[in-house]
Amino acid sequence: MLMNDNAIIHVENLHKWFGKLHVLKGVSFSVSPKEVMVLIGRSGSGKSTLLRCLNFLEEPTAGTISVAGDSITTAPGVKLDPKKILAIRLKMGMVFQEFNLFPHMTALGNVIEGLVTVKKMSQDEAIAMGEKYLSKVGLFEKRDVFPIRLSGGQKQRIAIARSLAMEPQVMLFDEPTSALDPELIGEVLDVMKQLAYEGTTMMIVTHEMSFANDVADRIIYVDHGEIVEQGEPEKIFNHPSDDRTRVFLRTFLHTDQSD
């Protein structure tokens, strides 16, 4: 297990049950600042649940989650403190497969929503900040456009800008390109590569293996709610030590890459 003292995320013995279904079976790992960690694994293995537990979109059943100095330990029956959950959420940005842009707000409106409503910034400050992040994803000119007029790739880039504008310490991506037409995947991956290059700490669930190979500092293979194997892309892709990883990669790389 890779452990270090200056980890920005530290997860210890995380369990999640959905009713009788044991989806995360005692997962532990750490993420260092500026690290790009990519989670791979077959559909239903618990990757999304793992990300969603980190910012408490799903309430973990048991375990400890620490993010940049805030820590929550839970167990069945424990009532969580909403303030602590909020503190952790503010340290993480989340990007979803389905973008989830707010359709009643313009691109800029989407990006400044958190700044105005959560961070209580003034309109002017928020707009300046929002424009900065729209430019960052290359969509400044879509400032006043409503989501319905944007392509999938543009929507996802706006969604990324919306998360980035909150200036979180970690970005979580749950299959950010899986809902996109093939020709639109590249523009989103390019934005993510740029973020990786700038040293953004990221946890990414993806099936884009060559992208993973390019940006990941570490790859984690998840199977049936457990971390089966982890290591540098070189090792995981070329010399996986676990049979399950090997089988997954072999079948995966030789079949359709869609989930």
Next chain:
Amino acid sequence: MSVETQFPSDEPDIDPSMGEALQAHKNKVRLIHTAKIASVWIALVLILSIGLLQLRFDPGYVGEHYGFVMQGVLTTLGLSVASIAIATILALLGALGRLSHNSIAQGLAGFYVSLVRGTPLLIQIYIIYLGLPQIGTQLQSLGFAHLGKTLTLTAIQSGILALSLNYGAYMTEIFRAGIQSISHGQREAAISLGLTEWQTMRRVILPQAIRIIIPDIGNQFIAMQKDSALVSVMGVWEITYRANRFGRKDSKFMEMFILAAALYWILTIVSSWIEERLEKRLAHAYER
């Protein structure tokens, strides 16, 4: 020239003016269709009018007294607008209650909806107008003078309260369905930005839900304008009460009630028109 011969074939070179010609033809067909429908309406109104005139319907009487009945339009409108406003607030609270994880809020909201939807509006009006003062008197004799007095409501107050409570219950279900129709991802995106549950509701869910339910709210408003006729039983001087007063005195029921019916009809037509405008305005963000 028939449309079929003009219809674009699979040939690669299509005359660009063909699209315009097709569109013009379509518009013409639509216009004729609308004109035919309008003629049916006019014919029906004419037939009914002639029939009534043959049966000694007295338009002169309507002419003399329409002003008196018209004065009730403002009362009817006032009652309906005040009641729909309060009902909307009740419905929002009701829906939040029904969707809440809090068992007390859920219980309260469920009880409210069930009780109000399970009883006739007329009975609710009687209970509020005639029943409550009875309890008020009792309370007054027990020493709760102030509380007792507030339970004695004027006819207008009773009408607004009854209509608000009644429509609030029906609209609770409309709001609930509207809120539930917004995809879960919207809530998740808002929550992960750090919005609280209430901020998420106010900033993200409700604006989208309200756009969806505006037509239903409009329908409720129209239904309420007509149901407000029931408050005439308390002697509120709205359209129905005024029509009834004269109709009874001079045995001109048909004249007065047809006038009243026409006034309600016009009110509802205007209301639907306003609702459609509002719907279009709110659709702005969703137009490609």
